[in-house]
């Protein structure tokens with residue numbers, strides 16, 4: 001079996017635990033020989049800069065699937081879920097000490113510092129009748145539409161690249177990678193990943209963070225999947 005492209009998470013997967021880029025993982029991605037899509041909860045400019053600095057082609061799924069770009073000079077595809085997120089945020093803001101991240105840059109979801117339990121925010125929203133999802137990536141909290149995730153983003157990216165979503169291998173580390181693993185042809189969790197993500201992964205590396213990604217890419221080559 002050969003996969004035609006790779007979708008890979010940024011924070012916790014091609015970095016160290018403190019978000020510094022793991023150079024060896026970057027080097028392996030640059031030399032992979034198939035398209036590499038960065039799929040992240042971060043904003044578009046962060047994802048695009050990461051792609052450029054690694055030496056990749058600018059294909060990125062950002063804001064957990066809300067903003068997708070197929071190259072550096074192309075117009076991004078932006079979903080329209082911000083209004084719903086803003087309503088949820090306005091409801092939560094007098095009740096909790098929320099610290100918003102990348103406020104001016106986000107187009108489709110709201111990111112928060114992790115000073116509150118995601119489940120507390122989630123149940124508060126549910127009790128008030130909101131259908132938004134609150135996820136904890138272990139780098140930030142995200143208030144997002146349930147209709148948008150890295151899985152829907154990857155399906156969209158695949159169709160824009162004329163590929164099937166099952167042509168992708170996915171590599172990731174946290175809750176926001178779940179749906180991407182569900183739609184990709186093969187999913188690899190790095191060793192530091194959430195137990196929940198590990199439980200649905202096809203393979204779990206023994207190494208953590210960027211070293212886990214290097215291990216994952218070596219394994220994919222050994223299995224002749226790439």
Ligand SMILES: O=C(O)COP(=O)(O)O
Pocket residue numbers: 009010011012039040041042137138139140141174176
């Ligand atoms: O934005 C986050 O919270 C984490 O980003 P990631 O999806 O690249 O791990």
Ligand SMILES: [Mg+2]
Pocket residue numbers: 009010011012013137172173174
């Ligand atoms: Mg991550």
